[in-house]
Amino acid sequence: MTHPAPASSVEPAARRDLADAPFLVAARGGLPSRVPVWFMRQAGRSLPEYRELRAGTRMLQACFEPDLVREITLQPVRRHGVDAAILFSDIVVPLRAAGIGLDIVPGTGPVVDHPVRTLADVEALPVLDAEQVDPVADAVRLLVADLGDTPLIGFTGAPFTLASYLVEGGPSRNHERTKALMYADPGTWHTLLDRLADTALTFLRAQVAAGVDAVQVFDSWAGALSTRDYREFVLPHSAKVLGGLADAGVPRIHFGVGTGALLGSMREAGADVVGVDWRTPLDEAVRRVEAETDRGDVVVQGNLDPATLFAGDDVVRREATRIVDEGRAAAGHVFNLGHGVLPDTDPDVLTRLVAHLHTLTPGR
């Protein structure tokens, strides 16, 4: 007797042939046919159609409903004509899937039931099994079937940023409990980050197997660390995640906020594309990364200050053009914001920004 195959054993989607997609060409350091652009948090509260669809469904519930994930991911692609889609999900999705008690509280962010502070807490922490994110993989398969020639970006939180939520119990300004654990009990710290690296890598591999065309590792809060501490306490674990995808054949983007002093180290961790926030001009970022890593040909992503989108179209166009010009110092440039779209952003400003970028000439 045969049984219908569960969704998890559906064949991995055949990777689409997107060799000419501007986003992928630029991410690989080639010359794209136009300036590629996508926006961190392009899906979400800036879009009325998102707010309507999400009404009555909790964020983390939505992330496990493949049809909803599919539709929310497609919304900004349809509306803005961006050059890539990013999977609608959250960095805490793999933690919740693994069985860790947490929720996303509107207006606050991820909140953890039992903060992780001791070796016993760390050892009790479940590590993700790939089947636990089957709904996410299903959403990816639906999306690659729908997206035509638009690439799909998968993502994960990096071990440090995930650890910060788990140790603090929620969002934190100074990350003091996280750093206290790191400094006072390095053994427990490294055990925690190693487990989170395994979870992050399993989450990304599941997305790649289901068909995403690129991945981004968000180490949003790594900018809280000195270069020295980043290299000792964080880099080896992020390298496990990025290095674990070296043979996957998809570009790997590595992004954090306030990471001007870490950009070289973040590339060294295994990034093909270095994400830059708005504080460091892209040409300066390229100089720093190339000097720190003794390698040329860095590809960068960024870096319009999301607050600029409130200053009127003339300012937006001027700043966007400046950033494209600064990006010519790099082997490749993917235009993005320096952090996520702010919820009150007028989405029409984003649509007009994409149209403006597509009139510019890419390349060095």
Ligand code: CP3
């Ligand atoms: O970029 C995209 O369009 C894809 C979607 C995406 C979300 N979260 C959806 C989301 C991505 C890439 C993330 C990653 C994420 N989540 C990060 C790293 C990126 C970054 O911003 O630095 C972080 C730190 C989180 C944790 C998190 N989740 C925060 C801080 C919040 C906001 C809480 C709030 O209400 O202010 C969330 C919730 C969240 N994740 C929302 C969305 C669209 C808002 C939830 C809602 O619509 O109610």
